[in-house]
Amino acid sequence: MEMYSSVPEFRVVIDRQACRLCKRCIENCSFGALEWRDNKVKAFDDRCVACQRCVSMCPEDAIALRRMPSVMSAHPIWTENARRDVFTQSRTGAILLASTGNELHERVIFDNLLLDACQVTNPAIDPLREPIELRTYIGRKPRFVELEELGDSVRLKTELSPALRLEIPIMIAQMSYGAISLEAHEALARAAVMRGTTMGSGEGGLHKKLYPYADHIIVQVASGRFGVHPAYLKAGAAVEVKIGQGAKPGIGGHLPGTKITEEISEARMIPIGADAISPAPHHDIYSIEDLAQLVNSLKEATRYKKPVLVKIAAVHNVAAISSGICRAGADAIVIDGFRAGTGATPKVIRDNVGIPIELALASVDQRLREEGIRNETSIIASGTIRNSGDVAKAIALGADAVKIGTAALIALGCTVCKRCYTGKCAWGIATQEPELRSRLDPVEGAQRVSNLLLAWSIELKEILGAAGINSIESLRGNRDRLRGYGLDHTTLEILGVQPAGS
Amino acid sequence: MCSILGIVNENGKLFSANYIIEGISLMNERCNGLGGGFAAYGLYPEYKDYYALHILLKDVELKDQVTEMLKDYVNIYKDEEIETRNVERIPQDYTPWRFFVDVPERYTNDADNYIIDLAMKINSTGGALVISSGKNMGVFKAIGYPDEVAKLYKLDNYKAYMWLAHGRYPTNTRGWWGGAHPFSILDNSIVHNGEITSYGTNKRFLESYGYKCSYFTDSEVLAYLWDLLVRRHKLPIELASEVLAPPFWEQIERMPPERRRIIEALRMTYGPAMVNGPFGIVIANGSGLTGVAGNGTMVGLSDRIKLRPLICARKNDTTFMASEESAIKAVCKNPDNVWAPRAGEPTVAMVNGDV
Numbered sequence: 001m002e003m004y005s006s007v008p009e010f011r012v013v014i015d016r017q018a019c020r021l022c023k024r025c026i027e028n029c030s031f032g033a034l035e036w037r038d039n040k041v042k043a044f045d046d047r048c049v050a051c052q053r054c055v056s057m058c059p060e061d062a063i064a065l066r067r068m069p070s071v072m073s074a075h076p077i078w079t080e081n082a083r084r085d086v087f088t089q090s091r092t093g094a095i096l097l098a099s100t101g102n103e104l105h106e107r108v109i110f111d112n113l114l115l116d117a118c119q120v121t122n123p124a125i126d127p128l129r130e131p132i133e134l135r136t137y138i139g140r141k142p143r144f145v146e147l148e149e150l151g152d153s154v155r156l157k158t159e160l161s162p163a164l165r166l167e168i169p170i171m172i173a174q175m176s177y178g179a180i181s182l183e184a185h186e187a188l189a190r191a192a193v194m195r196g197t198t199m200g201s202g203e204g205g206l207h208k209k210l211y212p213y214a215d216h217i218i219v220q221v222a223s224g225r226f227g228v229h230p231a232y233l234k235a236g237a238a239v240e241v242k243i244g245q246g247a248k249p250g251i252g253g254h255l256p257g258t259k260i261t262e263e264i265s266e267a268r269m270i271p272i273g274a275d276a277i278s279p280a281p282h283h284d285i286y287s288i289e290d291l292a293q294l295v296n297s298l299k300e301a302t303r304y305k306k307p308v309l310v311k312i313a314a315v316h317n318v319a320a321i322s323s324g325i326c327r328a329g330a331d332a333i334v335i336d337g338f339r340a341g342t343g344a345t346p347k348v349i350r351d352n353v354g355i356p357i358e359l360a361l362a363s364v365d366q367r368l369r370e371e372g373i374r375n376e377t378s379i380i381a382s383g384t385i386r387n388s389g390d391v392a393k394a395i396a397l398g399a400d401a402v403k404i405g406t407a408a409l410i411a412l413g414c415t416v417c418k419r420c421y422t423g424k425c426a427w428g429i430a431t432q433e434p435e436l437r438s439r440l441d442p443v444e445g446a447q448r449v450s451n452l453l454l455a456w457s458i459e460l461k462e463i464l465g466a467a468g469i470n471s472i473e474s475l476r477g478n479r480d481r482l483r484g485y486g487l488d489h490t491t492l493e494i495l496g497v498q499p500a501g502s
Numbered sequence: 503m504c505s506i507l508g509i510v511n512e513n514g515k516l517f518s519a520n521y522i523i524e525g526i527s528l529m530n531e532r533c534n535g536l537g538g539g540f541a542a543y544g545l546y547p548e549y550k551d552y553y554a555l556h557i558l559l560k561d562v563e564l565k566d567q568v569t570e571m572l573k574d575y576v577n578i579y580k581d582e583e584i585e586t587r588n589v590e591r592i593p594q595d596y597t598p599w600r601f602f603v604d605v606p607e608r609y610t611n612d613a614d615n616y617i618i619d620l621a622m623k624i625n626s627t628g629g630a631l632v633i634s635s636g637k638n639m640g641v642f643k644a645i646g647y648p649d650e651v652a653k654l655y656k657l658d659n660y661k662a663y664m665w666l667a668h669g670r671y672p673t674n675t676r677g678w679w680g681g682a683h684p685f686s687i688l689d690n691s692i693v694h695n696g697e698i699t700s701y702g703t704n705k706r707f708l709e710s711y712g713y714k715c716s717y718f719t720d721s722e723v724l725a726y727l728w729d730l731l732v733r734r735h736k737l738p739i740e741l742a743s744e745v746l747a748p749p750f751w752e753q754i755e756r757m758p759p760e761r762r763r764i765i766e767a768l769r770m771t772y773g774p775a776m777v778n779g780p781f782g783i784v785i786a787n788g789s790g791l792t793g794v795a796g797n798g799t800m801v802g803l804s805d806r807i808k809l810r811p812l813i814c815a816r817k818n819d820t821t822f823m824a825s826e827e828s829a830i831k832a833v834c835k836n837p838d839n840v841w842a843p844r845a846g847e848p849t850v851a852m853v854n855g856d857v
Binding site for chain 1: 768779807
């Protein structure tokens with residue numbers, strides 16, 4: 001039975017006059033969309049994912065990708081995507097897999113928030129002339145500082161909890177070795193070192209090649225406990241317990257056995273070829289007190305020298321949950337919004353579960369303040385940070401720092417083709433195939449991610465300077481410097497932000 | 503732009519308001535007639551064991567209501583209208599009243615916090631504003647140029663050992679009586695020239711320590727921050743100043759180890775208390791403070807890149823802190839010493855005499 005679903009999404013257009021038949025495009029297409037037939041390059045449009053690899057590699061610029069010109073009869077509710085999904089599922093009888101973040105909700109609240117600047121009454125500060133500071137400490141802060149007088153001098157009596165020192169309030173998110181290649185992992189780690197920030201190991205353990213960078217790596221402990229051992233915990237700059245992630249709240253993970261190569265098997269501490277299954281819940285955490293036990297045992301295991309972070313997806317009751325997490329001893333809470341990216345998630349979960357990071361962040365910050373425990377934990381926001389404007393807005397809403405995942409991968413060459421789950425990433429990022437991996441140079445990649453972080457840092461300083469602020473801590477939670485534009489009353493109330501013009 | 507001036511006699515000798523009025527009036531170009539005010543220390547020696555509440559009443563009929571409210575919390579020893587005279591340009595929006603009160607015995611071990619809670623409670627009712635609540639001191643403020651406000655309150659009748667004055671040019675909120683400086687809480691008063699770009703951060707930080715900001719103006723947070731840091735958290739003045747105007751991380755890294763540990767701890771803990779944006783401030787405190795001998799202090803401080811002016815001078819046992827040197831020279835022709843404090847470094851004058 002023929003069905004419409006076989007009609008492709010993209011059309012590969014090859015300029016036959018320009019093409020010099022070098023076959024480079026064929027070698028580069030990891031999705032098998034280009035083949036050598038009858039002495040010419042033949043395109044199989046239905047396999048094309050528009051990853052841009054062939055376009056970039058063609059020495060004659062002879063390839064262009066078009067959206068399929070064929071249109072369906074329009075319907076506002078039964079969109080093409082909606083119909084495609086039904087076709088696909090009626091063929092497979094299976095869950096639809098997806099990568100990257102939520103595609104259903106296009107509206108980003110950050111875009112409706114406006115930053116402030118000084119005029120006349122207050123001098124804007126020129127970052128080229130005056131120092132502007134971005135340094136951020138992640139971790140528990142005391143409620144007050146106690147000093148001790150010793151004759152003429154004073155000594156610090158308060159003992160500070162271990163904190164993570166970041167030179168910029170932008171961290172690289174948790175992405176596992178296995179989901180992404182060793183080269184990508186190394187590039188991100190090197191970039192974190194270069195910019196004085198951290199990257200996350202993800203839940204796949206740490207390849208031995210990454211240990212030299214471990215003081216800039218937050219090692220993750222997730223429900224599968226892959227690759228967790230004493231040396232791993234002690235090597236990291238901090239430990240992060242992953243309860244959930246924004247792209248798939250309440251859903252576990254599954255790295256198919258075909259991806260468990262010898263090296264990944266070693267890092268994850270599971271047999272070669274075995275499926276790596278992360279259960280939906282931690283099997284030792286069925287309530288908040290269990291989390292407290294895990295946080296405490298991780299602190300014990302690291303001799304109380306490392307901050308312990310807890311990451312959750314932004315779900316409806318995020319504020320109350322965060323209060324519980326704070327009281328369970330977490331030094332920082334990572335809140336992952338519903339637009340956060342991933343390598344693989346059930347599409348229905350990705351698009352329908354969770355709430356936007358802006359609202360989650362605002363309500364968590366406010367709740368912790370109301371309970372007088374905001375100083376006891378740091379808040380890290382992730383899921384939708386696309387540029388330095390988003391960073392500034394998240395911090396003004398109350399975040400101590402943000403994490404970036406997709407943006408860092410784009411810096412490595414990702415074009416957001418949304419096929420991470422196939423393992424065929426043509427750019428060597430979300431793949432374990434040696435030939436594809438070799439396309440990503442970790443040193444060059446690190447430089448690009450570092451450049452991105454540097455560019456955003458410079459822009460952040462411009463934003464701060466324009467607002468007459470010379471240190472990031474004076475923007476933190478400073479909702480007075482935000483205005484909402486085109487937001488409804490209730491949203492503004494939750495954000496704690498005044499409408500523009502007021 | 504605003505004008506600020508502080509004068510203190512370190513031996514606690516009382517002197518008339520004329521000096522401060524003359525000095526502050528010289529800087530009228532820095533203000534626009536939408537707010538002026540004074541704080542005076544040593545005002546009420548015969549009632550010095552009582553909290554002197556200066557309260558602005560939106561309507562004189564509110565007086566009974568405020569009295570009833572006060573009676574629920576404190577013992578009123580004496581109350582009276584603060585004498586004023588008509589000044590043409592000043593709208594009679596408020597009636598100022600003073601109450602001398604003390605705290606019931608069972609609350610005396612936490613009397614200061616008790617009074618602050620009470621003041622915040624009255625302020626949040628709207629209509630009545632507690633503009634000062636310390637002992638042996640008081641704040642006088644209104645719309646108008648400082649010299650007009652002095653005339654309004656008949657300040658020439660008062661003597662004090664420490665005076666603060668302020669002329670306002672409102673930039674972030676409208677001009678109204680409550681928005682004029684000084685801002686005062688217990689024995690702390692503050693006059694501020696500048697605009698606080700970190701207001702939202704400071705305000706929300708203070709709220710989590712129980713302070714309520716009700717004057718719709720940024721300068722208010724300075725008084726509460728100082729109260730929190732110096733009175734409640736017992737930081738020495740010098741270190742409290744390092745919280746408001748902290749050194750840059752680069753400077754901190756060059757400090758000797760123990761000093762570095764302290765300053766790092768302060769910046770990490772009190773990051774949200776850092777005051778950003780341009781400021782020159784003079785803070786007066788009427789009682790002995792942690793790490794400071796004597797009976798009072800006056801502290802001058804500017805932001806850490808000194809975007810607002812601050813000049814200090816000394817003559818015999820009197821110290822002056824002002825926006826402009828001319829204001830000092832207007833009342834003290836030949837000071838022994840005149841200097842401009844460095845950005846972010848506090849200048850502290852201590853009152854050692856009996857007051």
